[in-house]
Amino acid sequence: MAVLKYEEIAEFLRARIAAGEIAPGDTIPSGRELAEQWDVSRATAIKAVDVLRNDGVVVAKQGTGFVVTETPVARPAGARRAGSARILGGMPFLRVGEPDWAEPPARVAATLGLSPGEEALRRVRVLQLPDGTPNSCVEAWFPPEVAEVSPRLADTAPIAEGTTRYVRRQTGRGPAEGVDVTTVRGASETEAERLGVPEGTPVAVLLHTAYDEQGKPLVCEEGVTPSSLFEQVDTYAM
Numbered sequence: 001m002a003v004l005k006y007e008e009i010a011e012f013l014r015a016r017i018a019a020g021e022i023a024p025g026d027t028i029p030s031g032r033e034l035a036e037q038w039d040v041s042r043a044t045a046i047k048a049v050d051v052l053r054n055d056g057v058v059v060a061k062q063g064t065g066f067v068v069t070e071t072p073v074a075r076p077a078g079a080r081r082a083g084s085a086r087i088l089g090g091m092p093f094l095r096v097g098e099p100d101w102a103e104p105p106a107r108v109a110a111t112l113g114l115s116p117g118e119e120a121l122r123r124v125r126v127l128q129l130p131d132g133t134p135n136s137c138v139e140a141w142f143p144p145e146v147a148e149v150s151p152r153l154a155d156t157a158p159i160a161e162g163t164t165r166y167v168r169r170q171t172g173r174g175p176a177e178g179v180d181v182t183t184v185r186g187a188s189e190t191e192a193e194r195l196g197v198p199e200g201t202p203v204a205v206l207l208h209t210a211y212d213e214q215g216k217p218l219v220c221e222e223g224v225t226p227s228s229l230f231e232q233v234d235t236y237a238m
Contacts, residue, residue, distance in 0.1 A: 005040055009048035017057060017068055018159070024070045028058055055162055091135060096124040096194060099154045104141045104220070111209050111220045112143045121147035121154060123163075126194055129229075136225035137194040146171060146218055164210075167218060175210040175218060182206045182232065191224050204230035 013029075016022045029037065034045035049066055052058045058066040101119045104112065112120060121142040127135045140163070147153050150170040159166050168174040186200040195201075206223040 005038070006044050006047040006051065009034060009038055009040070009045065010051040013048070013052060014057065014165075022068055024068045027061075027065050027067050028052070030065050091127040091129070093125045093127045095156055095158075096126055096137070098156050099123045101147075105222070107207065108141050108220050108222060111207070112141060112217050114143065118144075120144065123153065124194075134195045135229055136223050137191060138221055138223045140219055140221045142167075142219050143217060146173075163219070171218075173212040173216075173218060176213040177211045177215075179209045179211070180206055184227070187224065187226070195224070195226055197226055202227040204232075 013022070017028075022028060028049070031042050031045040031049060034040075034048065035042045038045065049058065053060070053066065056069060059069055061067045100122055102122050103109070103117060104114065104120050104122070108120075109116075109118070114120060121144075123140045123142070124137065125140075126137045129135045142150070142153055146167060150167055152159055152166060153163065164175060183205050184202060185205060187195065187197060187203045189199050191203065192199040192201060195203075204225050204227060206221075206225070208221045208223065210218045210220075212218055
């Protein structure tokens with residue numbers, strides 16, 4: 001499939017941001033500058049910037065233009081429907097510790113098809129409410145065949161292009177189907193500490209798995225949200 005010009009421009013800017021050539025807080029080229037540099041219409045240039053804005057990579061700053069996001073934005077686990085932008089439902093987040101290799105919980109291991117004792121790469125983040133308090137904590141588990149060829153997953157720094165795009169670029173595999181399973185239980189000691197609630201507090205646990213076109217898992221995320229903050233809304237035809 002041919003890459004559209006606005007997508008090419010957006011990917012070029014992502015690459016510069018990921019490489020640190022455009023740092024957090026820096027202004028990206030304006031729509032007029034991009035149009036001149038790429039010999040495209042202003043509308044095409046603006047559409048490229050909109051792609052980055054929708055993914056939470058840049059934000060509008062009055063009197064300046066668009067600047068690279070200082071605080072990374074991510075969505076809670078699940079609800080990754082095709083065509084949804086990362087900034088929609090996105091929240092600022094903090095990375096917890098450093099990505100590490102560990103044996104995942106039993107149901108995550110089963111979902112990823114791992115053998116007993118086999119490890120996966122874990123990335124942990126805590127999503128924040130506007131006042132800075134925790135909304136949910138998410139453990140993302142990547143199977144070895146994905147993590148081993150995607151070295152930036154082991155870095156603590158945010159991946160400007162987003163993990164989905166990065167994994168697709170590294171592996172040639174992209175998400176074709178998502179499965180979300182929601183359960184309820186009490187918060188573990190570790191989860192309670194991350195969320196700032198007493199151990200055993202009722203929480204909703206959303207297990208999100210992204211599968212590629214061959215039905216193989218790319219990532220399994222376990223998102224934990226206190227019951228007082230959890231709300232699920234489904235809209236459907238009747």
